[in-house]
Amino acid sequence: MKINILTLFPEICRAPLGDSMMKRAQENKIVDLRIHNLRDWTTGKHHIVDDAPFGGGQGMVMKPEPVFAAVDELKTPQSKVVLMSPAGKRLDQTLAADLSKESHLVIICGHYEGVDHRVIDHLVDLEISIGDYVLTNGAVAAAVLVDAVVRLLPGVLGHDQSAADDSFSIGSLESPHYTRPAEFRGWKVPDVLLSGNHAEIAKWRKEQALKRTKQNRPDLLRD
Numbered sequence: 001m002k003i004n005i006l007t008l009f010p011e012i013c014r015a016p017l018g019d020s021m022m023k024r025a026q027e028n029k030i031v032d033l034r035i036h037n038l039r040d041w042t043t044g045k046h047h048i049v050d051d052a053p054f055g056g057g058q059g060m061v062m063k064p065e066p067v068f069a070a071v072d073e074l075k076t077p078q079s080k081v082v083l084m085s086p087a088g089k090r091l092d093q094t095l096a097a098d099l100s101k102e103s104h105l106v107i108i109c110g111h112y113e114g115v116d117h118r119v120i121d122h123l124v125d126l127e128i129s130i131g132d133y134v135l136t137n138g139a140v141a142a143a144v145l146v147d148a149v150v151r152l153l154p155g156v157l158g159h160d161q162s163a164a165d166d167s168f169s170i171g172s173l174e175s176p177h178y179t180r181p182a183e184f185r186g187w188k189v190p191d192v193l194l195s196g197n198h199a200e201i202a203k204w205r206k207e208q209a210l211k212r213t214k215q216n217r218p219d220l221l222r223d
Contacts, residue, residue: 001102001153002032004074005142006067007109008049010035012139017146025156033146038109041066041073050112059113067119071106079104081125084138084145085114088127091145095128099145100152107145109138172213172220175205 005013013035016022025031039047043065050060071081080102089095099105108115108124120127130141150156178189192204213220 001030001100001150002104003034003107003146003150004105005033005035005107005109005139005146006038006070006074007035007137007139007142008038008111009109009137009139010037012137013109013143013146016143021151021156022147025150025153028155030153030155031150033150036070036074038066038070041069053113057113061113062111062115062119064116064118067108067115068123071108071123075106076104078102079106081106081108081123082145083108083110083115083120083124083127084129084141085110085127086129086132086134087114088129090132091128091130091148093148096145096148097152099149105149107142109142111137172209173217175208175212 007013017033017035022031022033026033039049042049048063049066050062053059053061075081080099082099082105084107108119128141128145130144135141178193182189182194190204192200195201210221
């Protein structure tokens, strides 16, 4: 998979996407990730990327020219162009899985009061929000999206079943996990996990996953 991120703040994306699993995925050629400064597609010595909104109002709006110029240069007929925006479709595991099947993502990071709407009308295939809140800019959101998508690509995780067993992939949250020592500060690991009885362990995990989901995310069980 190839991913191009267009942002006014490249370093915000590079830090979380340049380490751990994401670093290995790039070293192993599973993903070709390029992070670009949108100002590279501006004209004029001041590299202006924003202007006041028509009709008045607070804040500034990202100009269409550099966004169109960048996407026109980077995209191919197979590309899907995504805009990170609080007005977008909310990211969930199903959407991340769908995007992991794409061959090329071009991700635009919004900023200020947003982008000129002609970008959305004539350039963007999909607007995505990572939650019902507003961030300073879309670079953080883009890093979250890329992480969620790339970890689903074959060969990225240590075991292909890992992603399938994640919270949300299984229709609920994951069950609790424990490791050594078996007793810590007087708190013991549940006996069933030490029993070696795989059927009972699977039953316990299913029950605990349901209990945890009811407590923390009951909305996942409404359907």
